[in-house]
Amino acid sequence: MVRVNGRKPNDISNTAHFIINLFFWFYTAVCILPLLLVIIVSFSDEKAVLLNGYSFLPESFSLSAYRFLFKDWEQILRSFGVSLVVTAVGTIISVIIMAMYAYPISRKDFPHKNVFSFFMFFTMLFNGGLVPWYLVYTQMLNLKNTLAALILPLLVSAFFVLMLRTFFSGTIPPALMESAKIDGAGEFRIFAQIILPLSLPVLATVALFQTLNYWNDWFTSLVFITGSKNVNLQYLMYKTMLDIQFLNSNTQALQAINQSGALQLPTETARMAMAVLGIGPIVFAYPFFQKYFVKGLTVGAVKG
Template sequence: MATQIEYTTGLDKFNRTSNVVNVFFHLIFILLALICIIPVIVVLSISFSSEASIRESGYHLIPVAWSGEAYAYIANQGTMILRALGVSVLVTVVGTVLGVLLTTSMGYVLSRPSYKLRGFLTWVVFIPMIFNGGLVSSYFINTNLLGLKDSVWALILPLAVSSFNVIICKTFFKSTIPDGLIESAEMDGASQLRIFFFIILPISLPVLATIGLFLCFAYWNDWFQSMLYIDNQNLYSLQALLNSLMSNVDALAKNAASMGVSYAVLVATMPKESARMAVAILIVLPVAFAYPFFQKYFISGLTIGAVKG
């Protein structure tokens, strides 16, 4: 006689799934994982393919003819690649630190019920998340008013604060930080800055990691700000360099004179398709290695306060 499973509560019975459903879910997740992984494998394969095999037979999941000429070529362009890498690292580090500081401080202020302008400023933050001023007004302000044209700050300041991140911080602080903790600190004579930096931030690691990860990805993957505000190639980031490669296969050849190589020789010997993919791999690797270390805090920061019990 088959043993019948008894459920103590209706919730346990509601959460029960059959083996068939579990197998179906597993297949769906495997399919989604393959959809995400296969393009990366194809890009990696192209980066290790010879230029001749790409011209003859196109792209393949496994290279027809293996070659490391793309990475060797990038290594030979050491000055330009390292300069672009330095710009990307500088913008990402400074922008992430500045963005986390501004976003968390704004979210904390808006989460305090005793702040009189809380309702008004919440609408000021929320409305731009639905409607923005447009590209023309942003460009005019950043170039003519703030004078950020051809400046590294043009790559940092426009992305430092977003309404979405502020709302996440506000929800986190409002649902997680008890008012009694802040009131007790105020009774001990602590200032608001001291409360924020020495009490609030140390216990807000999930939201710090979440916002930091959002900003880090945004800065590292951004090329649009460079396209708008940067004309000086010395301020190109890796992403801007990749965008130039994707739109103009001769972008690297513009530096031929500084390397003592003729333009014609460089264009003739440049592994165009594989070099594009090699640069893309170099851009993706740091994010791919960093994400697993932040995943736990990332999920916690997004879901905390989402369900009220």
């Protein structure tokens, strides 16, 4: 057996594997430790955090931040349901609409593909501004204080449409569609039974990013929702944090709270508890997309 510098080839390979595994263990720890710190601080005592700062080993365990947040548990559950419905419905509809738009402009035999491609690309560079955007949804479409106002503004992303178009045109062979036409399949059947099943990697990638966009969105609730009925979870947490900061900065209000013997207002621990509530459900979405995520990210990187 040939040896290199007195070592077998397998020894060199094992050493390389050990270094690579060590690197990824370290990288994983770097990613997980901040999340772990957020969870630990959310269960810590507010006074201890203010005196000693953040720590992986809290001096005292406390549920005060969660007790404070869940004093209005009905509103949290309602907002949680709004976020789930908006995220699920918005992601499904947006992926379908963007795929249906991207498919025609990916076809070389579509005579107006350049016009529609430019129209979509133009929206990446320019927009009508905040005031016209607001007036369209509230005055023309009359969608204020509705769930549709939380779904429609994020429904189509020009970047994702162009990404889908690149996948359709560069990955799916035209001969496959031509053979389907010869067998008598129409355009809708080709799209539904051939294009979509072969495009699962890019569809899953777009669906994952749209899920994150809908779940993390709070601005549409700020703009279009005035009551508390259709407020999503992210905006509810944002508004709660602003209320806590205002009360802590208002001396008279803080003294009134202390004299009444009410629950002490947490600041740092409440912020971490909100982060836990916000990221908790969305973490479970990743396993559903993980199988196709890497393939989708490398779309168009290598062309055969």
